[in-house]
Amino acid sequence: MKIPFFLLFILLTFISGYTAETEEKDYMFSEGYLGLEGGDAYPWGTTEDAIQPALFGQGNFTYRYWKNTYGIVQFGYAYFKTYTEFKRFPGVHQFHGRVGLEHQFSWLRPLFLGAGFSCIWARSDGGDQEDKGPGVMLTDNESEFGTFLKVRLPIWKNEKYAIGANIYWEQLWTLPEKSNMLWIGVFVQRRMW
Numbered sequence: 287m288k289i290p291f292f293l294l295f296i297l298l299t300f301i302s303g304y305t306a307e308t309e310e311k312d313y314m315f316s317e318g319y320l321g322l323e324g325g326d327a328y329p330w331g332t333t334e335d336a337i338q339p340a341l342f343g344q345g346n347f348t349y350r351y352w353k354n355t356y357g358i359v360q361f362g363y364a365y366f367k368t369y370t371e372f373k374r375f376p377g378v379h380q381f382h383g384r385v386g387l388e389h390q391f392s393w394l395r396p397l398f399l400g401a402g403f404s405c406i407w408a409r410s411d412g413g414d415q416e417d418k419g420p421g422v423m424l425t426d427n428e429s430e431f432g433t434f435l436k437v438r439l440p441i442w443k444n445e446k447y448a449i450g451a452n453i454y455w456e457q458l459w460t461l462p463e464k465s466n467m468l469w470i471g472v473f474v475q476r477r478m479w
Contacts, residue, residue, distance in 0.1 A: 317350040318478045323452065325471025327364050333465045337366040337378060344382070348475065351387060358400065358436075360384040375410040382406050388438055400436035404456055405429065432458035448475040 323346060328339045344362025351357040360383065367377045386402015408428045434456040442449045454469040 311353075313350050313352050315349055319346075319348040319448065319475040320478055321346045321348065321448075321473050321475030323360075323362070323471045323473035325452075325469060327366070328468040328470075329366070330466040330468055332463045333467065335369070337368055340364045340366045342469065342471065344471075346473070346475075354390040354392075356388050356398070358384065358386050358388060358402065375412045377411045378408050379411070380406060380408045384434060386434065386436065388436060396440050398436075398438040398440075400434075400438065402434055402436070404432045404434050404458070406432070406458060430458045430460055432456055432464075446477050448477070449473070450475075 322343070324341065324343045326339055327342045328334075329337050342362055342364035344360050346358060346360040348359075349357050362382050364380045364382070365377055366380060368375060383405045384402055386400055388398040388400030390396070390398045406429065408430070434454050436455075437453045438450055439452075440448060440450040450473055452469070452471050452473060454467075454471075456467045456469065458465045458467075
């Protein structure tokens, strides 16, 4: 029996979050951060034959969910150029959104491990509406859903600001073959409360 990795992550989060402490504390939304992130996106597997690596930018909201667990909400954009042999259109605009959780396990400090769900909206530049070949659906918008795994490395932090790096492994549930993407970025966050 296969257990989805997101459910396994949630189970591990709750197991590690419960300690012998009897004192209850209200952690949810006790901290909130707004941030900006930029970096590189690398197609993997079937997508690497069609599109080139690209730069991306995104905004994010991170909030404390439990003792060592944070909720994440992200919205971003990337423009992927196609390879010259893929002549149906010159590039693809991609907007993405993500929601998930990340947790700092005591045995893995200072890293945070995270997982969640992704929603992608893509539209190609140009293209022929009458063309019926592969990838043509991108001329009339395409939306996909998927999951991601995340590693966050804090680099510097003070009372108001934090700087760090994120690595995401994202898999979209595109059929007949799932597509994968590796995202590597650097972020700056400001604590709002």
